[in-house]
Amino acid sequence: MSGAHDNGNPPRKRKLIEVALPLEAISKASKADKDRKVGTIKNIHKWFAPMPAPAWRALLFAATIDDPGDAARRAELLDIIEGLVPDKGTAPSEEALKRARAALAEQGSELPTVLDPFCGGGSTLVEAQRLSFPTVASDLNPVPALVTRVETHLVPSVLGKPAVTGSGDGFEGIADDPMAGFLADVEHYARLVEQQVREQVGHLYEPVEGGEVVAWLWARTVPCANPACGIPLPLYSSPWLSKQKGREAWLRPVPTGRAIRFEIGEGAALTVPNATKKDGRGGKFTCPACGTDVDEKYIRKSGLEARMGLQMLAIAIDDGTVGRRFVSDSSDSLGAGVDVPVDAPDLEFPAQALGFRIQAYGLKSHQDLYTPRQLHTLGAFADAVAKVPSWVQRDGGDEVQANAISSVLAICVSKMAQANSSQTRWRLDSRNGSAKAEPGFGRQAIPMLWDFAEVNPFGESVGSWYAQVTTVSAGLKALPRIPRSGVVRQMDARKAGSLVPDGSALVATDPPYFAQIPYADLSDYFYVWLRRAASGIHPDLFGTMATPKTDELIANPYRQGGPEKARQYFIDGFVDVFSSLKTASRSDLPMVVIYAHRQEENKDGEMSSSAWDALLEAMIRAGIGVVGTWPIHATNSTRQRGQASNALASYIVMICRPRDAAAVSVDRRGFISALRQELPGALKELQQSSIPAVDLAQAAIGPGMAVFSRYAKVTEPDGSVMRVREALACINDELARVLSEQEGDFDADTRWCVRWFEQYQWEQGSFGEAELLANALNTSLHALEDAGVVKARAGKTAMLRPEELPSSYDPVLNHRTSVWEVAVHLSRVLEGKGAGSGVDAAGVLLARARPRIEDDSIKELAYLLYNICERKGWSDSARRFNNLVSSWPDLQTAARAAERQGAVPTQDSLAFDATAEGDEEDLLF
Known part of the structure; x- marks a missing residue:
């Protein structure tokens, strides 16, 4: 463990997390969890940058169990942790869980309540419950609050209950599962919802001869910039519809009068026409009728002047064989009497926001992300789900069952929106070779897409109602079968410590990443549909028209008046958060805080990170010190995205404790002397853990800040107090010196x-x-x-x-x-x-x-x-x-x-x- 130190104080009993962890096993399981596409709680709902569940499972156990001080017993405990993190990223066996629970019980003390004030996708709390910890969670954002409430409160409350619509025996072969009755109910009422929606909007989706429609492929259009031409110019990035071997298909634009129609070309050997998009970056397109180029400035102007339209490119059909078949369609479904519904979500996008660029093209509100029939369909599904509680109680179910079933189906509507908007791409390289739709939010942003796929909501492929119910049910099956319900509140993290008695909690959290992800602005995408479907059963979560933003703890320069004010807002907010959590934390337990933002080189060539500076400064001002760090390798960015992405390959686990009230001060020379004494050994431990080189400097912050934060203050030669940013510069200098000295070996x-x-x-x-x-x-x-x-x-x-x-x-x-x-x-x-x-x-x-x-x-x-x-x-x-x-x-x-x-x-x-x-x-x- 890097950074542990007693500072001359009476020894305290250290937890295993402060001494040893089986990092290789945890990292391997975390990577596998990241790669898994099915059978994980990530299937329940989209959230941004979730922490891998196996890592939390290991960290919570290690943060609670005492280090035995005996090598043999320590090896047994590490073996228990390895059992908790199977290398394929799956849930541990019941035998592994029994060993872990028994070890915790042998310790004698009551298990603490695990408290996470930034619950996100819920992995912290789900894994805490798997180990039998009581849980309390909160989030300012209602979307993660609902997801975590479903996972840790509603589903546990219905375990073991028979299905409202029957016993649930034989449901997908899990009749002995205490969740079987609930899953059977979800499936039953999902069918009723689809039946009602099909009756209401099914006529908007005309069948196509030759097979089931998988998706309608669209392109945005602008008028050609050549006044003599003026045709609607379709903006599409690639002519390819499918590159599956033997099933190659592509678009052939054919100018016809005052329009462009499309024919479908087939076969890999033929010459494939270029797309209208002229290069790989930006928005530059060429008119196939007259050859005139239009650039992004012109396209933006056209959008702002409401001159941007839509044109169908092709229809993808599943004809019952392996692969897709494509047909052209000259009709315009959008012009066939389908108007935007009067109750479409009219929530406007912020004028400026992190990760948003669509406003510059004239897309001003959430309804602009959808085709008219998508708005009709999503609204119909949300309205039908809102009726489910009355249906369940009509059929003899109790209020708990009604709330749980309808909450899950509301999540299905919200997930359905992810693949039923103009944010849905047509992907050519799916695993089985068939082209298919890819839901939005491949990255944490709402970008401008020129062309998109409108999926069939009544089919069985990506984005359909059936697909959402199936994948969400698979995610639910990954939850532990623990009947104890957790507490989940929608609350500002500054006040989250009030949710538990003082001195009772194990604080474990993965806080928001400074200015990297605009959580609230992005999650409005889901919120508008969740509110419509579930406000009746969760009035505490959906009382506002949009997600709360004023108190959101990110450094948003657009909201807070510039980068420096945003940084100070972030620091001040987290001082309050950590002060509250320090009061809630049990005195014998460390806080576990995850962070994964790497340092960047500034204009002076120095390594710094506003995110790290701000978070660490807030911790220190709140009287909390870092006593050690662990790197968890959950991804390998080097092969996929390369250095230019600046992506971390590791999460950095910070082990924190309140700073000793008797901490002494030291001058700059004393701080650097302590660094030189302790950092080489800590770095050797990090290198032995095979932390990726890209993350070594980031991980070195842990042991370095463990030295810095143990002092009441570090003074500069001029008498001023050393700031966190300067301390980080000293740590980086010492890192470079240690690495250079290794050259002598x-x-x-x-x-x-x-x-x-x-x-x-x-x-x-x-x-x-x-x-x-x-x-x-x-x-x-x-x-x-x-x-x-x-x-x-x-x-x-x-x-x-x-x-x-x-x-x-x-x-x-x-x-x-x-x-x-x-x-x-x-x-x-x-x-x-x-x-x-x-x-x-x-x-x-x-x-x-x-x-x-x-x-x-x-x-x-x-x-x-x-x-x-x-x-x-x-x-x-x-x-x-x-x-x-x-x-x-x-x-x-x-x-x-x-x-x-x-x-x-x-x-x-x-x-x-x-x-x-x-x-x-x-x-x-």
Whole structure:
């Protein structure tokens, strides 16, 4: 554990979370949970940036259980945690849960109430209930408050009850499940809702000959900028409708009179016309009739002048075979008497908001996101669900059942909106090869989409009522079967401590991420439909026309009058939050706070983060100190999104306790001295956990702030108090110093390579400079060339890029092996494609290098090289070395497997004759 310290105070009993965690197991389960598409509580409703459930399960147990101080017993407790986090991200077995509950019971003290004032998607509370903790949750936003109320209060309240409409026996093979009756009721009343809605709006969805309609594909239009043409110009990004092998289909625009109609082309071998979109970025389109270009400025002006329309591109049909078939349609369903309903949601978008750009195109209110018939349909579903409580009670169900069933169906309506608006994309690369609709909110924003898919609400594909009920039911099945109901309130987090008696709670929360996600503005998208469907049974949640925004704790510069005022608002708000939570927290328990926002380089080249600065400053002002941190790797951003995304690959778990009332002050020199004493060991622990290199600086904040926050104050030479931002700068400086000092542990060849790489990366430098550096480090250019990592020609010297290295490299047969050499070859194999590449092949190479090179030295070199690359702005190389670190646990597993399979030779076999040595180029490891 990084950062734990007693500061000379009487020892207190530490919790396991302050000493040890099985990070690799937790991270593996968290990654798997992130990747799972079905059978998880994420299926219940969309929320933004949720914390993986397995991580919470492990953290809550470890934050409550005492560290035994005995290595053997500690190993048993860590084994219990590993049982709680199956590597496929699924729920733990009942046996694993019994072991965990028994260990908590053996401790003797009553389980604390888990309190989360930012409940979000509910994973904290769901996993707390799974471990039998009582729970209390709150959120200012009614959308997550309802979702968490369903998960932790309403569903537990109906467990074991027979179905209102029958026993529920045999329901999907789970007759013995205490949730079976409830799930049977959900399915039953969902059918009644669909039946009523179909009678009301089914005529708006005319059947198409040849199969069931999956989606109608639309494009927005603007008048052509050429006055002599003036046709409605369809704005679409790609001509492709399907790239499924054997089912290829694409659009062929055909100018006809004063319009463009579309024919469907088929087959991969034919020449496919370009889309009207002219390039990969921005909004520049070409008229297929006259060739005139229109740019985004013109499109925005057309939208603001109400000259933007819609045109159908094609209809996707499921004809009962594998794949999709497409037909063109010359009729205009929107012009066939379908008007916007009078009761459509007229909630306006904010004039400016984080993540919103649609206002600039004339889309001013929520109803502008939908086609007229989508508005009719969603309204009809919401109104039908609002009647469900009376239906349930008419059929003999009690009020609890009525509220639970109708709340789940209201969530289904809200989820239905996610795939029934102009935010729904047509995706060509689905898992089974068939093109399909992709619901909105692929990222935390409402962007402007030129073309979109309008799904069939009465079908069985993405976005249909059937699909929502099916996926939400699957999410409900992932909930624990604990009949104890939790408490959920819609409340400002500043007051959440009042929900529990003072000194009774285990505080565990994942607070909002500063200015990264506009939670309230985004969730109005769901709120308008939830309010229409569920305000009758949840008047405490839906008493306002929109989600509360004035007290939302994010740094929104549009709402708070600029970036600096927004930052100060965030700090002041969280001082109140942490002060309240400190009062609520049980004195023997730490607070567990998750944060996942990385530092950025400012204009002066220093690493800083307004998000981290603000959150930590609020903690310290509230009298709370960080006593340690853990990195949980829940995603691997390096392969998917790259360095340019600035995405964290890890969540940083901060373990916090109230700062000692007797804390002393120290000057800047004393603070840096303490950092230098404690940070190297903490960083070594972080590196041994294989935290991705991209996150090392972020994770180092934990042990660094543990030092800073233990003092009452740190004074600068001029007598002023050191601010958090300056403390973070000191921590970053010490991180760079520690990483540089690790260079001294490397062999001479590696030290030369590091120095040269830092100066030139893969570019050429002068031979004379290279020779001088080699002499100074007690090596030679000839030796480096002989090792195969450097090329020196015509007075110039350059490092060989990993892809330039020979594929025949084998460290066993290499008479001169350096850490650099093994590291770059590992990167080459790991990043490569085809035979002899990938994790397994890299594991063989690592196993064969082990007799000469220590694993830790390779990993330390990768951390150092990443740090250099990030400082220099070398994103491609930074990604490469970060990937090497991130893959380290898998590489070690592969290396152990290779050793068991005999891939590493014995000492006797290392002797080879001159003939074999001469054939070295042909040897493959």
